[in-house]
Amino acid sequence: MRTEIASLGEFGLISHLTDHIQVSNPSTIKGIGDDAAVLEYKEKEVLITTDLLLERIHFDLTYVALKLLGYKAAISGFSDIYAMNGQPKQLTVSIGVSKRFSVEDLEEFYMGIEYACERYGVDIVGGDTSSSLTGLTISITCIGEADKDKIVYRNQAKNTDLICVSGDLGSAYMGLQLLEREKAIHQDEKEFTPDFAGKEYLLERQLRPEARKDIIDSLSKNNILPSSMIDISDGLASELLHICKQSNVGCVIYEERIPIDYQTAMMAEQFNMNLTTVALNGGDDYELLFTVPLALHEKISQIEGIHLIGHIVDAEEGTHLVTRDQTQIPLTAQGWNPVSMEEEEGEEEKE
């Protein structure tokens, strides 16, 4: 079943995709349907973050279902709000779509967004819909709330603070490698059933990540306020360097303490990749990296899913990784999604 988008028209399409959407947060006064959404944040600060997701830069529809893509797009917005120690409350979703996509495709995409919003208690309150000459373009803006004195920035890490990460690192990146390999192997087949047995966790981390609301809630329940925090979307090394630069401090982290899942380690070996490099530079983890005062050592150690990987030092001491054989090497950010400046498709020249 394929319904052409043109058969609905712009306003028809928007109605079709959004008419059933309900809002439920008290801070949402007016959602979709006017020139702007209206929100009320009298008691809390407003947090705003925005992400642009472009086909074949951020996602490959060869192996990503549109429903999962919608879910992940929403999660990436939520994750930024949690990284401020806030709670996401509203989302706007803009899409540019070419003729290649059907109404049913967009329904799938919206289902993924809606499912994520439902799970995390977020209202869809607006967006924009446009035609596109070039595949799928997605822009997500997430709005969240936080108490002013509980907001955690990147620039308040202090000497002797402990460096903590949630979950495990590098698994989403290995999931991507696995998908890319299967795509390359089966590139001439119209339908293929790759063998992912025993690697489900890696795929789940790449294709259906979660944002760490649970960690934010645990910290709050235990009265722990991090001194700095960031979400890991571009790799641990890159994010830790952001915290150090903005806080004007240095750091030491220990290779042996970086949390890595068994499947990640197995896959890295299969691919002949350096596991630590994968964990330091792999993207899409959506884990939280944060610092807490040293005095909270015992308290933070008892929270499930949080790993202490090092500590903050003076800026003059630099930013280092201590390897398993006790060598201290400078931490560098490869970055994950650099503006690598792809050649443009098509022939056009700018005049």
Place this chain on the structure above:
Amino acid sequence: MRTEIASLGEFGLISHLTDHIQVSNPSTIKGIGDDAAVLEYKEKEVLITTDLLLERIHFDLTYVALKLLGYKAAISGFSDIYAMNGQPKQLTVSIGVSKRFSVEDLEEFYMGIEYACERYGVDIVGGDTSSSLTGLTISITCIGEADKDKIVYRNQAKNTDLICVSGDLGSAYMGLQLLEREKAIHQDEKEFTPDFAGKEYLLERQLRPEARKDIIDSLSKNNILPSSMIDISDGLASELLHICKQSNVGCVIYEERIPIDYQTAMMAEQFNMNLTTVALNGGDDYELLFTVPLALHEKISQIEGIHLIGHIVDAEEGTHLVTRDQTQIPLTAQGWNPVSMEEEEGEEEKE
């Protein structure tokens, strides 16, 4: 002078474009540089609107300078906030760029955005930067403030209300036609100097529109609160039908009262186009369409730049235009930027 974006890298590029940006509104607590911007809206409601602008769908860089494109992108966001009877206060700017663009190109684009923000008192507080395979992608989110009891929606127009528009209509559309004609005539020339003498107003309306802050401020100064309002970005007919549908009312507007500039009329004649169709369906006007109670007739008539073009009737009476020869014809929306579902460039097929 051309600096390649790749020479700066993603983080270098963001720093280069945004490090000098200052914020000045009291509601801006933290701008660019963290996982999310932090805003404080304790006294006012928060308004949020978002626009997606795609190359060759929404703009043609053959004849649009990047600085003007930046300016117009910001204006389109502000206009939506004014249409709620609010004041824009913050903006986020996301861009996807291909290798075709240089650092200097993006500086130009940002200069346009910054100039618009400076003129309208808006802070740039965030965004996202990505590489793109397909030219320039722009996503703008504008945040504004309004008093709760002063917000004007689309759904409160009442029978007998007067229908008002600001400025004049169709001029931006005729500016576009003019640019398209010159592009077609000179398409084989590398540099061309088209003759726009006597048509400057049309070009200005297309290339460098303003948002009607002045009208919102006039209404407020005169204690006039519209019953409904919308900004005219897709054409008068389409926007008026939105108000009628959402307010569950009908309307009568008079052809002879639709405000049209002399240059618009001249160009329409040259192009052999129906002037009323141009005024009803031309896009990009960024004027305000609103309704006020009949009792405000005298007061509203005295405000400069506002034109009374008709009145609201019962839903059963339908939505009509009364032509110059007193014929009543149904109002229909051609729409301006429908999802016309262009063929995609390149060869790819979805699997």
